[in-house]
Amino acid sequence: MDKRVWLGIGLVVIVISGLIAGLFSNDIQRNLTISMSSMMHTGSPAKTPQVPGTRPGMKTPQATQAAQGQQQGQGQVNLLAQDTFQRTSQALWGTASDGRSWSGDANKSAAFSITNASGQIKQTQAGQGTFNALLGPANENTEIVMSGMVSAFGNATNLGAVVRWNDDNNWYKAFIDGNALTVVKHVNGNAVQLKSVPFQAQNNMLYQIRFRAYGAMLFAKAWRADGIEPTNWMIVAGDNSFTNGQAGVRVVLQANTVVNITSFAATIAAMDKNSAL
Structure with a gap:
């Protein structure tokens, strides 16, 4: 087929695609926004920052001191x-x-x-x-x-x-x-x-x-x-x-x-x- 024919067909496809995108751009943007929002709300909970030098579940020195102070207060x-x-x-x-x-x-x-x-x-x-x-x-x-x-x-x-x-x-x-x-x-x-x-x-x-x-x-x-x-x-x-x-x-x-x-x-x-x- 003549190159000019193929070129013409390509131009027609591009024009039609542009028209379709223009007609449905608002719906596409709204759907993308909803999807991103859903991902943000259903993602994993934020992790509590871990104190350097500790492992999960380990009491920090401050927590240990507070617990000891509470016990001492109860026995005063x-x-x-x-x-x-x-x-x-x-x-x-x-x-x-x-x-x-x-x-x-x-x-x-x-x-x-x-x-x-x-x-x-x-x-x-x-x-x-x-x-x-x-x-x-x-x-x-x-x-x-x-x-x-x-x-x-x-x-x-x-x-x-x-x-x-x-x-x-x-x-x-x-x-x-x-x-x-x-x-x-x-x-x-x-x-x-x-x-x-x-x-x-x-x-x-x-x-x-x-x-x-x-x-x-x-x-x-x-x-x-x-x-x-x-x-x-x-x-x-x-x-x-x-x-x-x-x-x-x-x-x-x-x-x-x-x-x-x-x-x-x-x-x-x-x-x-x-x-x-």
Whole structure:
């Protein structure tokens, strides 16, 4: 066939192809875009960059340190006993929030009750009454933090925490009486004041007491619950009459006086920078 014929046929094919491409170019472009988008969305997930010097699944030093720090934080407080008193109102104090049963007078004296989510002690009889509530095992180095309020201070009424309690006649106590924070010991029923500092406390105001026994040293401080805890101990005293015993609450009340305890916690005590003389 003549070359001119072939050349003519080729030109016709090129022209027709151009016309077809022009007519369907938008559809072709749209289909290509959809295909690329599908490939992007259905591709393999992006891999997390691997830290140099590690293999997949290996913990980095930072992750290991964080895990160790979390474990150490969980073990910092060695709880001996705790009660938040967040339970239904009832006679006596019953079982604390930590599952332990209160002992002493707390589960046998009618003066004790759970009232409005607090541990209440009320002297309903004439004259003065002394009441004890103990929680948790005996321990050597113990620290108590408790919150409570007294309806009316005066006439020897006081709110206190006890450590190294052995029996009714042998223990250490830190208490507030409206005018002072005092630490005393009872040895075979004989009271000895170890140290006292001025501390004004108001009726029907919530206060916190922190009392620690560590070795032959006793530490105490008190503050209003809506205030800031003092950095330093208000009382530091030395005594070796008792080396072990339970923790708890001890109050002295006059007729119709009411004490409400809102929290109690006893932990294994440790020496810190604020425990030095």
